[in-house]
Structure formats: C-alpha cells, structure tokens
Amino acid sequence: MGKTDRPEKGHRRGRSHIRGGRGTVTAVKTEAPTPASPRPDGPEGRRSHPDPVDVYVGRRLRKQRVLLRLSQEQLARAVGVTFQQIQKYERGANRISASRLFDIAKVLGVPISFFFDHIDDDIAGRADAHIPGVAEPTPPPLDGAPSMPSEQLDLIAAYWRLPSDDIRRKALALLRSMAGLKDKKGEPLPDAE
Template identity: 45%
Template sequence: MAGEESLDRVEKPEHRPSPIDVHVGSRVRLRRTLLGMSQEKLGEALGLTFQQVQKYERGVNRIGASRLFDLGRVLDVPIGFFFDDMPDSMSGVTAGFRSRLAGFAETQEGFEDDTMNKRETLELVRAYYRITEPSVRKRVFELIKSLAPTE
C-alpha cells in the first residue's frame, strides 16, 4: 500500500530533552551528590538501575509524579526542591506566582548561575555538613562570609 510506504519514509524528529526535565534531573543529581550517595545506591533505593538514574539526571527520561514523590522521600527533600531555581523563562511561571507555591524559590530575572553544579561547591557543602559541632560549623560559616567581598 502506498500509504504504508509513505509512513516508513517519514523522518522522526530528533528527540531533545525538555529544558524542564534537564533542570529537574540536575536537581536530583545535586541533592544525590550533596548526600554523598552514588547513582547505584539511589537506584537500589528506588528499584532502578544506575543507568536509569543517569537518564533521569540528564533529563533524557522524564520523571513521572510517583517517581518524583519517591525521589523526594529517598533524597529527603520536598517535591518543590526539584523545581527550585528554575529560570522564569523556562517555566513560563512568573516569579511572584512561584514564590506562593510551597517549596519554590523566587529567582531573579535572567539570573543563571552554574555555581551549585560545580564539584568544588558540592565538596565544600559536603565538608561543611560533616562538621558535627554546631558552634564550630557556625564559626566556619562566619569566617567564609568575612572572606568574601562585600556587595
């Protein structure tokens, strides 16, 4: 049949991950890394392979609602955490509306900072939270703030 042949020749559009899926995946990776958890351990906790976790973190596979709920539980964060710091241009949601949603952070217009995805930042935060004495941790925090240039 001619109709079937024409269907075979139709080129499929290249699949590109949604920017929102990529953002949510990067937040999964951020939280997993901050906890010092491997992709294998996260996969075990969710009943997934580490390859599936990799695909979620890259945004290649979309994370469904029930899986997002499970991720929040395993990573000990509210679901809104995965959408925090999403640029307004990506979400189509105004910053004012986003600030009213539980767990969503208000972001500055056009502000895109890769700092939270740098290995140095993640290692610093993990080391900071390994300081068990609250008074020592507070002094370290104050020291770091005093070393930074004033705005």
C-alpha cells in the first residue's frame, strides 16, 4: 500500500477483503476521526488510576460513615446501591454522581460541601485554583487514631454536625473553658480562630 492509500491522521482504518477473478483485493475504508480525549485516560476512556479528588471525596465519605457507625451495607441500602459500589466510591475507583452524592450526604447528615471541605489544591492538581481567605484548617485525620470510647465518637459526630464553622469554634471554646484547659504558662487556651 502506498502513502496515498493511508487515511489522514486521527482517522480509523478498517480493511475489507474483496475476492476478485484474479485473487484478493484489499480495500481500505476510513471512518470519521475519533475525538481527542480531554484527559489522559487509558484504553476505551477508562481511567488508569483514580483522580485525586475522587479519592479525597471517598475518604471523606468513609470517615463520616465510620463516625456514624454505619456499615457499607447499611449505607448502600439507604442510597439504593450495592455495598461493592460504596467500596468503589470510598476508594475513589468510581466517581460519585451529583445526585448520588446528594443522597449520600442526606443519609450521613452532612452538607454536600462536607465532601470537598479542606481539600488541598495540590491534591486536586489545581495549584492555581486557590482563593485567598477561603481555606479552612483541616480537621485532624481519624485514620490511625487510637480506638475511642463511644462517648468520644458521639462527641466528634455531634461537633461535625454543627451547621457552621462559627458555631463549631464557639462549641470548642465552651468545651475548653468547661474543662479548664490551660497552656504551659497556666493561661486559658485561646479560642479557636
């Protein structure tokens, strides 16, 4: 086949074999160009590895589910999926649609924004997306924490259910004052800002 028989770059090429009187003739047919993928995905549009944002959202989902002492099966039944699907969401292997995230947020008693709170721009791969004054301090991770008594887990769950950061700061200040927490100099700890 000569250079002129080749399809243009980006076109698919298929082969048809036509039997003629003096042997087999190979005809080349071309199809429309395939659109360029906006993301560097693997074969057939599948992602070769989870997006960092999907992993982050999955971790937030898992932490809240564990905090509320829900099994994957219980959460799955409540939102109408299989527990395997919840596992995939928690690993970031599958993306959570907006409507499914809405349902999950309702079951877990958190706003949808909970799943994106405190996301680091570097994790999201969008270092230029930072908006000054919008970032909040990241809560301490629960992974690897020593096992906590039921009351402590209930307290943490209640804290994160408070409707705003301002109310959470005030609740923390109240608890600190009730506990009489003091710094190394014997001064009361300052309110969380």
